[in-house]
Amino acid sequence: MPKLIIDGTEIEVEDGITLIQACEAAGVQIPRFCYHERLSIAGNCRMCLVEVTGMPKPVASCALGVNDLRPAPDGTPPEIQTKSETVKMAREGVMEFLLINHPLDCPICDQGGECDLQDQAMTYGVDASRYAENKRAVEDKNIGPLIKTMMTRCIHCTRCVRFMSEVAGVEELGAIGRGEDVEITTYLEQGMRSELSGNVIDLCPVGALTSRPYAFAARPWELRKTETIDVMDALGSNIRVDTRGREVMRIMPRNNDDVNEEWISDKTRFIWDGLRTQRLDQPYIRKGGKLRPASWDEALAAVARRLKKAPGNRIAAIAGDLAAAEEIFALKDLLTGLGSPNMDCRQDGAALDPAKGRASYLFNSGIAEIDEADAILLIGTNPRVEAAVLNARIRERWRRGGLSVGLIGREAALTYDYDYLGAGPDTLRQVAAGKHPFHRVLKRAKRPMLILGQAALSGSDGAAVATLAAQIASATGMLASGSNGFNILHLAAARVGGLDLGFVPGKGGLNTAAILRAAKAGKLDVLYLLGADECNLEDLGNTFVIYQGTHGDAGAQAADVILPGAAYTEKSGTYVNMEGRTQLTQRAAFPPGDAREDWAIIRALSGHTGEPLAYDNLSALRGAMYDAHPHLAHIGAREAGDAADIEKLSKARAALGKKAFGQAVADFYLTNPIARASAVMGQMSALAGAPRTRATGTDG
Amino acid sequence: MSVRRLDSLQPKSFKFNAENARWATAQMKKFPKGKQASTVIPLLWRAQEQHGGWLPEPAIRHIAEILDMAQIRVLEVATFYTMFNLSPVGKYFVQLCGTTPCMLRGAEEIKEVCRRVIGPQGQVTEDGVFSWLEVECLGACVNAPMVQINKDYYEDLTGEIFEQILMDLREGKEVPPGPQNGRQFSCPEGGPTTLLNGGAAKDGSPAKKPAVARRKPRAKGAGK
Numbered sequence: 001m002p003k004l005i006i007d008g009t010e011i012e013v014e015d016g017i018t019l020i021q022a023c024e025a026a027g028v029q030i031p032r033f034c035y036h037e038r039l040s041i042a043g044n045c046r047m048c049l050v051e052v053t054g055m056p057k058p059v060a061s062c063a064l065g066v067n068d069l070r071p072a073p074d075g076t077p078p079e080i081q082t083k084s085e086t087v088k089m090a091r092e093g094v095m096e097f098l099l100i101n102h103p104l105d106c107p108i109c110d111q112g113g114e115c116d117l118q119d120q121a122m123t124y125g126v127d128a129s130r131y132a133e134n135k136r137a138v139e140d141k142n143i144g145p146l147i148k149t150m151m152t153r154c155i156h157c158t159r160c161v162r163f164m165s166e167v168a169g170v171e172e173l174g175a176i177g178r179g180e181d182v183e184i185t186t187y188l189e190q191g192m193r194s195e196l197s198g199n200v201i202d203l204c205p206v207g208a209l210t211s212r213p214y215a216f217a218a219r220p221w222e223l224r225k226t227e228t229i230d231v232m233d234a235l236g237s238n239i240r241v242d243t244r245g246r247e248v249m250r251i252m253p254r255n256n257d258d259v260n261e262e263w264i265s266d267k268t269r270f271i272w273d274g275l276r277t278q279r280l281d282q283p284y285i286r287k288g289g290k291l292r293p294a295s296w297d298e299a300l301a302a303v304a305r306r307l308k309k310a311p312g313n314r315i316a317a318i319a320g321d322l323a324a325a326e327e328i329f330a331l332k333d334l335l336t337g338l339g340s341p342n343m344d345c346r347q348d349g350a351a352l353d354p355a356k357g358r359a360s361y362l363f364n365s366g367i368a369e370i371d372e373a374d375a376i377l378l379i380g381t382n383p384r385v386e387a388a389v390l391n392a393r394i395r396e397r398w399r400r401g402g403l404s405v406g407l408i409g410r411e412a413a414l415t416y417d418y419d420y421l422g423a424g425p426d427t428l429r430q431v432a433a434g435k436h437p438f439h440r441v442l443k444r445a446k447r448p449m450l451i452l453g454q455a456a457l458s459g460s461d462g463a464a465v466a467t468l469a470a471q472i473a474s475a476t477g478m479l480a481s482g483s484n485g486f487n488i489l490h491l492a493a494a495r496v497g498g499l500d501l502g503f504v505p506g507k508g509g510l511n512t513a514a515i516l517r518a519a520k521a522g523k524l525d526v527l528y529l530l531g532a533d534e535c536n537l538e539d540l541g542n543t544f545v546i547y548q549g550t551h552g553d554a555g556a557q558a559a560d561v562i563l564p565g566a567a568y569t570e571k572s573g574t575y576v577n578m579e580g581r582t583q584l585t586q587r588a589a590f591p592p593g594d595a596r597e598d599w600a601i602i603r604a605l606s607g608h609t610g611e612p613l614a615y616d617n618l619s620a621l622r623g624a625m626y627d628a629h630p631h632l633a634h635i636g637a638r639e640a641g642d643a644a645d646i647e648k649l650s651k652a653r654a655a656l657g658k659k660a661f662g663q664a665v666a667d668f669y670l671t672n673p674i675a676r677a678s679a680v681m682g683q684m685s686a687l688a689g690a691p692r693t694r695a696t697g698t699d700g
Numbered sequence: 701m702s703v704r705r706l707d708s709l710q711p712k713s714f715k716f717n718a719e720n721a722r723w724a725t726a727q728m729k730k731f732p733k734g735k736q737a738s739t740v741i742p743l744l745w746r747a748q749e750q751h752g753g754w755l756p757e758p759a760i761r762h763i764a765e766i767l768d769m770a771q772i773r774v775l776e777v778a779t780f781y782t783m784f785n786l787s788p789v790g791k792y793f794v795q796l797c798g799t800t801p802c803m804l805r806g807a808e809e810i811k812e813v814c815r816r817v818i819g820p821q822g823q824v825t826e827d828g829v830f831s832w833l834e835v836e837c838l839g840a841c842v843n844a845p846m847v848q849i850n851k852d853y854y855e856d857l858t859g860e861i862f863e864q865i866l867m868d869l870r871e872g873k874e875v876p877p878g879p880q881n882g883r884q885f886s887c888p889e890g891g892p893t894t895l896l897n898g899g900a901a902k903d904g905s906p907a908k909k910p911a912v913a914r915r916k917p918r919a920k921g922a923g924k
Contacts (some may be wrong), residue, residue: 171770176779181703187771188706188757 002066003077010077019061019069019080020048028082031091031120033098033205034157035062038261039166045098045157047120049090053079058090088124095125101136101180102206103152110148111207113220117155138183143173144191145683146198146270148215154208156182160200167263169395169415170194184208191687195388195668198269202252202262211250213270213680218242218249226588227254229575230268231322231568232672234490235367235387236577237264241272241569241588248272248569248589258368258638259577265388266684267668267675272569274678278552280564281593291562296594296604303561304608306544310525312339316515319345319503320531320549321492321672324573324585325632327548327565327598328494328503329625330613331530334602337611341506342515342524345498347535348664349513350454351462352488354499359641360466360649361499363579364484365449366638370397373485375445377438378418379428379469380409380661381453381489385668387578390489391415404445406431406438409455409661424660425461425468432468434475442476449478449485455664457488461657470650484643490578491664491671493568497576500629519543529555530598531565533673548601550591551673563605564595567674571597572618574625574632581638582631704779706757707787714758716766720746724766737769740777744784753793753850754785782835790824790831792869795848798834801841809859810845817866829870842886843879852877856889 003012006026013022018041023030033045043063050061052069061080069078081087099121106112138151156175161184164173172192175182186192200209223242230237230251237260240252251272253264283299284291294302307315317335319328328345335343346352352361365373370393383391391414397403398416405418408427421427421438430436442448450472456465470486472478478485490496498504505511510518512535518524519540527540531549537558547559550567568575570591576582591597596604599621606613615621626632631639669685670676716724724743728736740763747759760778764771778784785793796814798807814821814832824831832847840846843855847862854865856879868875883889 165770172772174770174772174776176772176776177704178780183703185772187775 002069003071004066004069005077005079007080007082013066015067017066019050019052019059019064019066022066023050023061023080023082030061030082031124032062033116033120033155034159036159036162036203039159039162039203042158042162045155046094047091047098047124049087049094051081051084051086051090053081058086091124092126095121096130098155099125099129100131101152102155103135105153109150109153109207110210110215111153111204115207116205136180141183141185142189142191143186144197145680145687146212146266147192147201148210148212150208150210151183151185152208153206154184155206156184157205158184159203159205160184160209163200163203164192164194164197166399167199167392167396168194168196169392170197173200193688195265195267195384196263196392198266199253199263211270213273214250218244223249224588226569226586228569228585228588229583230264231493231575231585232265232267232271232675233387234493234495234578235260235389236493236575236581236583237268237389238583239264239268243569243589246589246592248275258366259581260389261393263389263392267388267671267681270680270684271674271678273680274551274674274676275567275569277679278673278677279592279595280550280552280556280562281591281595282564283594284559284562286560291559294561296596299561299563300605300608303546303563303605304610306526307338307605307609310338310544313342313508314523314525315340315528316342316510316518316524316526317344317528317530318347318512318515318532318535319343319494319498320529320555321347321494321534322550322568322674323494323498323531324568324571324575324598325494325497325501325625326573326618326621327530327602328498328501329628330599330602330606330615330621331528332501332503333613334606334609335528336506337606337613338609341509342518343503343509344505344512344515345495345503347492347512347532348454348458349462349511350457351466352457352495352499353463354502354504356649357642357645358500358580358639359484359486359643359645360470361488361490361496362641363451363487363489364641364643364646365487366579366640367393369447369449369483370394373397373445373447373449374402375404375442375448376406377431377442377448377450377472378405378407378409379450379452379465380456380664381451382410382412382414382455382663382665383451383453383489384412384414385665386453386489386491388668404438404441406441409453410663412663425465425656425658428456428465428468428472429656432471432475439472439476442472442478445476447483447485448476449487451487451489453489453661453664454491456661458664459657459659459661461655461659463652464654464656467649467652467654468656470646470652471654473646474650479643479646482643484641484646486643486646488578493575493577496578496580497574497632500576500632501625516540519545529559531555531673548598549673550595551677553673553676555673563601564591564593565598565601566591566595570595573598574622574635576632579638580631580640582633582635584635704782704786707754710757711751712758714747714751714756714762716747716762717750720750728767737767737773740767740769740774741781743767744774744778748784752791753789754787787822788824788831790818791829792849792866794818794830794832794866795835795838796832797836797838797840797844797846797848799837799841801837802845805844806858807845810847810857810862813859813863813866817863827870830866840886843883849877855879856881856883 011026030048032048034042043060048061049058141149161173165171172186226241230239238254238256242250255262283294285294395415406421407418408421452469473486522541524543526544529547533554545559547555548563569588573585669681675681727739731738748755760774764774818830846855861880
């Protein structure tokens with residue numbers, strides 16, 4: 001552990017870190033542009049210069065390891081000055097050079113107000129320019145519908161290039177030309193094809209790469225920032241929603257090392273235009289085949305009439321992928337009160353059952369544990385589209401070396417090398433029986449894990465697949481010594497919460513497929529869809545369908561009564577992510593029109609049916625929910641499952657089918673009603689499906 | 701230097717001919733497995749030679765494919781090094797050194813000849829024979845001013861001599877490369893200035909004869 005004297009204070013720092021990190025540890029802020037903790041070191045902006053006693057010139061602190069410094073002959077630790085006159089002058093010089101070619105267009109720049117260059121020019125720069133010559137101008141590049149470029153502003157820090165090739169794993173951005181003429185571009189200005197490309201907007205320290213959908217929409221200081229949770233996938237990325245008035249203007253990532261580090265997927269970031277379109281803003285009742293606007297009283301009364309008339313076993317409910325735990329809990333109470341056991345939160349029919357123990361449906365090892373894994377078996381999953389940020393984490397681990405990845409299921413372009421083991425159950429059986437070479441790889445590994453996707457679980461033999469996976473976990477030591485490498489990769493933000501709350505068929509109850517079959521056959525009177533759009537709702541017979549949700553999507557098409565609810569940015573809701581971490585969304589904006597928070601709609605409905613639920617406000621509901629499920633009260637904490645459940649699961653009988661595993665996500669950009677309402681997502685989807693040509697941006 | 705772009709007119713496709721393809725495979729084998737990308741510069745160079753002195757866009761894609769590299773990475777290399785011409789060049793591609801020693805010894809005059817005889821910098825003459833480009837130091841300062849035509853150096857030029865060289869090339873005549881004022885390589889102009897005693901060493905050992913003889917200076921109007 002080397003000792004350093006930074007600005008006169010002695011400090012002992014970790015081995016192997018760089019000087020900039022040591023300064024940070026000492027509480028000294030070093031200005032920087034190109035340096036970023038999660039990217040490789042480039043050392044090309046020169047902004048982080050510090051003075052090291054004994055060195056003839058200032059040194060770039062981002063690129064100098066603390067172990068490369070030697071103590072003085074008398075044994076005093078190396079001395080670093082960060083506030084000396086030399087350092088001040090060095091920074092002013094660097095700043096002046098950076099500003100030589102940087103346009104003075106801050107008033108029309110979207111980065112204005114949150115620009116590193118602006119801030120650091122104020123703090124470390126000089127007050128005037130001595131440069132009278134013409135500035136360089138660079139042609140803007142069209143790199144897709146998400147990212148707007150203004151390349152004259154680029155200061156060549158290459159953070160974006162490094163991010164795309166290192167984290168996103170897509171070598172698309174590059175720096176062509178050299179010297180003053182360096183230009184950042186994609187090959188022939190093709191659109192970037194990555195699920196994480198939006199992160200370069202945050203990384204860009206200037207206004208060269210900005211958000212195209214957000215262009216000229218707002219200034220950072222006009223926005224109200226709400227820290228909340230994303231529901232586009234089951235990762236539960238930590239996000240910040242920026243709103244102005246009632247409208248969500250943009251979505252940014254928040255740092256959470258255990259979940260999403262500081263990245264979010266493009267779907268998470270650019271979904272917000274979908275929150276404005278296709279919204280259900282008032283109740284509707286179908287009369288004569290047409291949906292007509294109605295008041296809340298009319299709509300709730302109509303629903304209550306049907307619910308009261310129907311016998312319990314002829315009522316059913318399906319909870320959707322974006323529902324928060326609160327409304328699922330309330331809906332379960334409502335259905336139980338009506339005597340119905342027919343409820344399900346697994347729209348895709350995945351073979352996950354809370355009765356088998358919580359560990360049987362969690363990403364048990366935890367997301368952060370991927371950093372330690374040395375062998376990963378992917379079964380029926382394509383993490384790149386199912387959980388893009390998690391995939392980046394696997395890639396990050398893979399880049400460090402010593403990770404073997406095997407894939408059973410459909411081949412996909414992941415961003416790391418993997419051994420393709422086979423397409424389906426046959427290969428899985430071989431691996432489980434120890435007859436496949438990859439079994440040995442897993443067995444030899446110190447921290448093996450398997451990731452089981454919904455594509456493998458939602459087949460008719462899903463339960464058998466889970467059992468075999470559990471056998472692999474048990475046989476290869478994934479369950480040894482307190483760790484648990486049996487991981488389920490979920491797609492729906494609501495899924496783990498729904499399973500935790502036991503929103504699955506009760507005794508003699510019907511599951512999703514059975515509910516839909518019963519509806520078609522006329523064996524069901526009332527079907528309650530809580531934001532459920534991802535199952536086949538085309539033919540529900542004469543069943544009275546209630547759709548409570550946010551967007552006019554498949555569910556609303558099929559509905560007889562529509563109850564407009566609140567989207568995830570408009571309510572405080574509990575979501576449990578795939579690793580079992582309870583997180584809370586916060587209200588950033590109000591729901592449009594007459595739409596209400598979802599739990600309140602169910603509570604109001606219970607009043608109309610004559611059996612009011614036992615809670616009148618959100619905190620009372622949460623109180624009841626926490627009493628029944630104490631782990632939901634621990635916001636931010638991860639409640640692990642019991643590894644013994646997996647051992648038990650592995651003992652079950654398994655009758656495997658023959659069908660190869662399919663794909664769970666056909667189109668990354670259109671997985672939920674909000675995404676389908678978003679024009680930006682539609683554009684990206686079209687671009688992803690189109691043959692590789694030049695980018696098709698909307699403008700510019 | 702200025703911004704370098706791929707030419708707007710590109711051939712539809714590019715492929716190494718059989719001989720070059722064989723050569724490329726041999727080059728790749730010089731590097732450990734998985735490090736074949738190290739051959740990117742030789743391959744680009746060979747592609748440029750095959751394609752008449754300039755590098756078309758399909759060649760960049762072709763090489764990216766051969767080397768299993770991202771296309772943008774190959775483009776980065778091709779645009780970084782000015783030795784890769786991204787636009788067509790003449791049959792005789794004149795690279796004129798304009799750096800200080802050549803400039804002091806009259807590169808401006810040579811440049812003027814280029815402008816007059818060939819045309820604006822970077823443009824190919826209508827008959828496709830010439831194009832010229834001012835480049836940085838080519839390392840022949842002793843023989844300044846000088847130009848490089850395709851692979852050969854033509855040194856110790858004057859405007860007159862250089863114009864004559866261009867004329868000869870246009871007529872398809874062979875022009876010997878090297879100093880054009882009669883001197884041998886970079887020997888002192890006008891004869892030796894040291895070792896005038898015949899090179900006899902103090903110990904009395906016999907003097908060596910100069911190993912090379914003076915060449916005939918290039919006659920004015922030769923080849924007319």
